[in-house]
Amino acid sequence: MDKTLETKYHILAFFSSPENDKYKCYLCQKDSKFLTQKKGSGYTNLTTHLNKGHPGFKELYLQVYSEEPPVEGKPSFFSYSSKIVNIYDWISLVTKCKLPISHCENPDFLNHTHLEGISIKTLTKYMNK
Structure with a gap:
């Protein structure tokens, strides 16, 4: 899978839709702070957060989304569970x-x-x- 597309799927799965370039991580639960990611700058801050704060996120992603990737505009599995x-x-x-x-x-x-x-x-x- 294309690395950029894979990263986008991870962002769709683990972060809320952006509000004023601010994302909230579903894996952090109630202690989640907003992470800022400026439009057009890629997803560096968000992927760094996942890699440092949730090192097993890729395995978790594969368990949940093995059949089909998350869809933009559709709530993430993690936002509910x-x-x-x-x-x-x-x-x-x-x-x-x-x-x-x-x-x-x-x-x-x-x-x-x-x-x-x-x-x-x-x-x-x-x-x-």
Whole structure:
């Protein structure tokens, strides 16, 4: 696939439609700040944000959009599914930081993260898929 087209699909999937050259990342959930991207300058800021803040975004994209890419003007899958984003973030946090799975139910740990709690059973189910 053409690299420019692939980048555009990633932007359509993971960011809200721009308002005054400002985009909001769906993967950041409630802590999302607006990212500025001037018209005609490409998507450098946005792709940098995805690469640094969400290193597994390409795999997630392929899982969701394996059949057909996102369509401009049609809401992104991620704009509706905070559950999927939460599960992805838990899997990412637990695996990258080598944390015990039990952290997902620990109230003290939950106080220090933007993630919503999830049961060990549910997290394990999705990790084994």
